[in-house]
Amino acid sequence: MPRIQYTPQEYANMHFIYGECRGNANAAAALYRERYPNLRHPDYRVFIRVHGCFSEGRIPGSGVGGASAGRPVISNDEEIVLDEIERDSSVSTRTLARHTGISKSRIQRILKKNMFHPYHFTRVQTLQQRDYNKRLFFCQQMLAKIEEDPQFFNNILWTDESSFKRDGYFNMHNLHSWQLSNPRLMREDRSQYQFKINYWTGILNGKIIGPFELPGNLSGQSYLQFLQNDLPNLLEDVPDEVRENHWLQNDGCPAHYATQVRAYLNATYENRWIGRLGPILWPPRSPDLNPLDFFYWGCLKEEVYSKPIRNLEELRSRVQQAATKISQRRYARLLKRAFVRRCRICIRVNGRQFEHLL
Incomplete structure (x- = not known):
């Protein structure tokens, strides 16, 4: 089947748009x-070929520079690989080699030549349709508050709870050992002997409050006792003005929503708390908007689980050491900037998942 011929102006437009899209052929075709x-x-492959022509000093479809009339012909292997990628962009080079009979190294050279890159997926929170408007309204409300009072974000005591277990998260990608020869390292995981500790942590004006060990599973009654008896002690080092005027943020945990907890918050933090049925409504399923989730817990757990943990006391000690290390710096400016950016992107996508856009 003969290839479609385009005018010189069309070829020039294609090449201009291909550059505008930074070599992303699919985006260029859409634009x-x-x-x-x-x-x-034209489909995306035309943009790749046109760019190849200009890069080699040839004019597409003209035969200038020693090329035959019409567009440059690419190899059959290249056609096969690009067709397979168009059908399934998540296919591995190993699978491509098995299905096409083309060597893996040849496939990698073809993909590199055509400027394809392997982009990773981003894990995001599952949302329901009804969550979008609540997330959108929360972000709009928070940005308005921060615009009205630039210190508003720093006056919020952001809080969250998390469990630390024996076999917790650790990043195998960053875990390595420099050796002269391969020591065949291994790491035990998923032990039948399990233990865990629940921790509460807060962040107020960039200062880490805690972590504070919670007894057993969190309930409305135990959380109320924490708010009444333990939280005031944790805030002793906070300046009086900040302690008296700060806001308290809770997420959608059932313990935070208990009737007695809400009654205490309405009496103690009158019009100064964020949560379910609070003066500012916390949107459901939104850890991506909580600084504890998008910043603190990840840093803490990566430090804690960098080495295997043998017993409960070692886990407790490791958490305290990691928390002290993280607390040595103040993060007020960075956290506020990150939060405002997340709110703006969340608004831009109408309340949907946005972490893959950061």
Whole structure:
């Protein structure tokens, strides 16, 4: 089947848009369709070939520079690989080699030549349809508050609870050991002998409050006792003005929503708390908007689980050491900037998941 011929101006437009899209052929094809709705719409491979022509000093479709008339012909292997990638962009080079009979190294060279890159997926929170508007309204409300009072974010005591177990999260990608020869290292996991500790932590004006060990599973009654008896002691080092005027943030945990807890918050933090049925409503399923989730717990657990943990006391000691290390710096400016950015992106996507856009 003969290849479709384009005018010199069309080739120039394609090459210009390909550069505008930073070598992303799929994005270039989409932008071309949007910008020139009444012209013929080439698929992404045309943009790759046109760019290859100009890079080699040839003019597409003209035969200038020693090329034959028409567009440059790419190898059959290249056609096969690009077709497979178009059908399934998540296919591995190993699977491609098995299905096509082309060597893995040849496939990698073809993909590199055509400027394809292996991008990773981002894990995001599962949301329900009804969550979008609540997340959108929360972000709009918070940005308005921060615009009205630049210190508003820093006056919020952001809080969260998390469990630390024997076999917790650790990043195998960053875990390595420099050796002269391969020591065949291994790491035990998923022990039948399990133990865990529940911790509460807060962040107020960039200062880490805690972590504080909670007894057993959290309930409305135990959380109320924490608010009444333990939280005031944890805030002793906070300046009086900040302690008297700060806001308290809770997420959607059932213990935070208990009737007695809400009664205490309404009496103690009158119009100064964030949570379910609070003066400012915390949106459901939104750890991506809580600094404890998008910053603190990840840093803490990566430090805690960098080495295997043998017993409960070692876990408790490791948590305290990691917390002390993280607390040596104040993060007020960085956390506020990160939170505002997340709110703006959340608004831009109408309350949907946004962490893959950061």
